[in-house]
Amino acid sequence: xxxxxxxxxxxxxxxxxxxxxxxxxxxxxxxxxxxxxxxxxxxxxxxxxxxxxxxxxxxxxxxxxxxxxxxxxxxxxxxxxxxxxxxxxxxxxxxxxxxxxxxxxxxxxxxxxxxxxxxxxxxxxxxxxxxxxxxxxxxxxxxxxxxxxxxxxxxxx
Numbered sequence: 210x211x212x213x214x215x216x217x218x219x220x221x222x223x224x225x226x227x228x229x230x231x232x233x234x235x236x237x238x239x240x241x242x243x244x245x246x247x248x249x250x251x252x253x254x255x256x257x258x259x260x261x262x263x264x265x266x267x268x269x270x271x272x273x274x275x276x277x278x279x280x281x282x283x284x285x286x287x288x289x290x291x292x293x294x295x296x297x298x299x300x301x302x303x304x305x306x307x308x309x310x311x312x313x314x315x316x317x318x319x320x321x322x323x324x325x326x327x328x329x330x331x332x333x334x335x336x337x338x339x340x341x342x343x344x345x346x347x348x349x350x351x352x353x354x355x356x357x358x359x360x361x362x363x364x365x366x
Contacts, residue, residue: 210249212289212354213238213281219256220279223264230264232275239282243356245289247334252354255327255338259293259350262323266297266348274346288336288353296347300340327352 216238227234245252260277267275276296284290324338331338336354343349 210245210247210252212242212245212252212291215249215253216256216279216281216291219253219260222257223260226261226264227277230268230275232264232267232277234277234279237278237280239280242281242283242289245354246357247354251330251334255330255352256291256293258323258327262350263293263295263297263348267295268297270297270346284353287356289356290351290353292349292351294343294347294349296343299342299346299348324350 216236220234220236224234256279260279263277267277274296278292278294280292280294282290282292324340328338331352331354334354336352338350338352340348340350
């Protein structure tokens with residue numbers, strides 16, 4: 210599947226929520242990325258969860274600084290990298306890994322399963338999902354997914 214097409218579709222799907230929350234959404238999608246291995250619906254579920262989490266996290270910051278940035282790029286070892294970066298409050302110190310634990314939530318009504326499920330989906334496809342702090346403020350959640358083997362020959366691998 211084409212990861213950039215999946216990203217565009219999820220951005221379009223979440224456009225109303227981004228507008229309602231006053232967030233500015235920007236993308237930087239690399240040209241010429243290979244097709245990736247993966248189920249389109251599952252990968253869109255991961256993207257939807259990451260984008261909605263970012264929009265919810267930014268709801269407590271001033272309107273002028275609600276920025277969501279989604280990018281795709283080539284990664285090492287024949288993978289594609291997707292990054293979702295926000296200007297929300299970020300993670301507790303040394304807490305970026307905690308957000309992937311089942312039933313861990315910072316939301317009053319959250320179940321704490323979204324990021325755990327996202328990590329399972331990505332890892333089942335041979336990828337990796339992790340989080341870090343965005344400087345000066347916010348969170349960065351990134352994942353890699355392997356390129357489809359047939360795409361690697363045309364990608365220079």
